[in-house]
Amino acid sequence: MTDPWARPTDQAPQAPSSQPQQGLPPQEPPRTAPAPGGPHDASGVVPQAGGGGQPPRDTSAAAKVKKLFSDPLSVVLVVVIVLALVIAGVLGGELYARKRADSIVAKVVSCVVEDEANASFDPLPPFLLQHMSGHYTNINIETAGNQIRQAKGMKVALDIRDVRLEDTPTSTGTVGSLNADITWSTDGIRQTVADMVQLPFIGSAISDVKTNPSAGTIELKGLIGTITARPRVVNKGISLQITELNAIGLSWPRETLQPILDSFTAELTENYPMGIHADSVQVTDSGVVARFSTQNASMPKGEEDPCFSGI
Numbered sequence: 001m002t003d004p005w006a007r008p009t010d011q012a013p014q015a016p017s018s019q020p021q022q023g024l025p026p027q028e029p030p031r032t033a034p035a036p037g038g039p040h041d042a043s044g045v046v047p048q049a050g051g052g053g054q055p056p057r058d059t060s061a062a063a064k065v066k067k068l069f070s071d072p073l074s075v076v077l078v079v080v081i082v083l084a085l086v087i088a089g090v091l092g093g094e095l096y097a098r099k100r101a102d103s104i105v106a107k108v109v110s111c112v113v114e115d116e117a118n119a120s121f122d123p124l125p126p127f128l129l130q131h132m133s134g135h136y137t138n139i140n141i142e143t144a145g146n147q148i149r150q151a152k153g154m155k156v157a158l159d160i161r162d163v164r165l166e167d168t169p170t171s172t173g174t175v176g177s178l179n180a181d182i183t184w185s186t187d188g189i190r191q192t193v194a195d196m197v198q199l200p201f202i203g204s205a206i207s208d209v210k211t212n213p214s215a216g217t218i219e220l221k222g223l224i225g226t227i228t229a230r231p232r233v234v235n236k237g238i239s240l241q242i243t244e245l246n247a248i249g250l251s252w253p254r255e256t257l258q259p260i261l262d263s264f265t266a267e268l269t270e271n272y273p274m275g276i277h278a279d280s281v282q283v284t285d286s287g288v289v290a291r292f293s294t295q296n297a298s299m300p301k302g303e304e305d306p307c308f309s310g311i
Contacts, residue, residue, distance in 0.1 A: 153188015
């Protein structure tokens with residue numbers, strides 16, 4: 001018998017039944033709280049080591065490039081840098097090609113006139129385009145003014161247009177037009193005549209050369225005589241036509257002296273390549289100026305004229 005006076009708390013607890021009670025859902029076991037500083041988060045799930053619960057970051061080169069091009073500012077900077085490099089490369093090639101071409105042309109002219117020369121191509125169109133097409137629009141050349149061949153004190157400024165390089169059996173190309181402005185100083189005339197001409201009563205002892213622009217004449221003065229001559233265009237070159245002879249105690253006919261001067265001027269002003277010839281000549285206060293030119297001329301091959309072998 002049980003004690004009717006016993007309290008319920010005095011009864012021993014009954015073990016929970018492993019079988020679920022009829023009509024009640026199964027109960028989950030209680031979750032223990034994570035220890036402070038432990039590996040569990042509030043959900044009770046253990047995070048992956050080193051990940052903090054986030055997927056690993058892609059640090060490959062492709063990912064970096066993709067990230068770079070996803071930013072509009074970065075794309076603009078890349079485009080600007082690429083364009084700057086391309087422009088710098090083109091400008092560098094343009095400058096180098098121009099310098100190289102200037103050197104080649106100056107060398108050809110220097111060989112022909114036997115003096116130092118400087119050459120330059122017009123800035124437009126770009127030289128690289130001219131070089132690729134083989135068509136050069138305008139070339140400017142100027143010599144140092146020391147001499148042209150044996151003519152001391154002679155200087156030339158050349159304007160060459162429409163040059164086309166085309167290697168054929170007879171030429172290396174063509175020149176549309178060439179204009180050459182030549183200046184010859186009075187002192188240069190004096191030196192040249194003294195070095196090259198042996199006139200009967202003047203010889204190499206020329207003391208002075210004077211010009212008379214109004215009369216269009218030059219005066220060669222020696223120790224015992226004076227020759228006055230007028231420059232003229234003759235046989236596509238420049239000739240000094242004697243107009244007056246003055247000699248102390250001597251008499252020389254012009255017919256004797258004229259061939260000597262003609263031979264002298266022909267050596268200086270005739271037989272230039274590409275048919276370059278004299279068009280005009282004029283006497284100035286400081287000397288003589290002349291215009292030489294040629295049109296639609298063929299450039300000789302290096303075998304014909306060694307000066308053109310570098311083209």
